[in-house]
Amino acid sequence: MTRDLTATLPHAPDAPASAALLDRARAVTPGGVNSPVRAFRAVGGTPRFMTSGSGAWLTDADGHDYVDLVCSWGPMILGHAHPVVLEAVRRTIENGFSFGTPSENEVALAEEIVARVPPVEQLRLVSSGTEATMSAIRLARGYTGRSLVVKFAGHYHGHVDSLLVSAGSGVATLALPDSAGVPAEMAAETLVVPYNDVAAVEAVFAARGDQIACVITEAAAGNMGVVPPEPGFTQALRRITEQHGALLVSDEVMTGFRCSAAGWWGLEGVDVAPDLMTFGKVMGGGFPAAAFGGRRDVMALLAPDGPVYQAGTLSGNPVATAAGLATLQACDEALYDRLGTVSHTIAEAASQALTAAGVPHRVQWAGSMFSVFFREGPVRTYDDARAQDTAAFGRFFHAMLDAGVYLPPSAFESWFVSGAHDERALERVVSALPAAAAAAATA
């Protein structure tokens, strides 16, 4: 486990209302949180309980405001409470919350995704990214009649039992090798190989290729910090899986509709069409909506047409799909241009400040997603990502928090911006950076 830094922090967190809420929360919820990384264990201190969000800004229970560089871990690509999405949600919710029947919004959202991402001929809506990857893997196993899954070290695909092996995100933050409660037999169905290592993928297929149902990969890794595939890597995955009759599953839960209108796939090009893709985060607009989809002949195996069972009481929820559709419709070229400008302004200012303070670092990109590794680069693998100065990041994080900038509370996460990050928000971030870099430098 990562050392709990709470006791060693140089400054007492000036957040009494959040601290009181955390005490209440801890009495009724393990760790006081409903998703581990929110607990600040990697950086120490009191997690802030937020009470409202508007545009680029969050306000906590003590009335402090922050420029939000987490954006709910990606979904809030337009900023908080965007008026167009708010109006779509209001209009929809007036007519009921959930029907347990088909409804038109689900069709419209599916049409929007199919139109944006041509490898997706059909898709099925679910409520979380975890459900999407879990279902995609069941489908790949049903289609191939094989059981093994290949994943990459440091890639996170949600908390699916068989994928919680060498996973990133909260698992990286807590430095858990994998999770208790996952049967060894289940973990044994997953073969973990180093990322960006074509020879390792070839070796695993040479040994067990006829038993491998699929390779699942983050289209560009974002859950160990941002580590994009090296040129030719995705093409190699496509070639090797095809040679061995295995499916290629591209997990775009984080990158989908964020890196471009067609996600990471849209940046990488047409010669790497995966068989199945998974989506979440942006496509729900801040509500629980996610999806998996791909080749029509593979999707045809899903119930009720085929033998692979998959279902969900709230799948395709009318309110969530309305929010997702309104969000995607507002994700036009101007929005992606703005995300590029905002992210480059922040990343360049961060890099300059860290350089000036003499802090070794490396900025890496996937579209407008970026992260700052507290080590020199390049970072190609999970081992590379883990070999960074997480204590320096913790000091940097707290100085930024004190200055009113909410960074992801872990060195292993992407920073996210939105179309609502305006000049005032940028000014807050840029002016906070020199002192934070100086704090990072003081060991």
Ligand SMILES: *Cc1c(COP(=O)(O)O)cnc(C)c1O
């Ligand atoms: C966030 C994420 C998931 C899991 O999505 P949840 O909605 O949290 O279940 C899966 N894959 C990737 C790449 C993600 O970033």
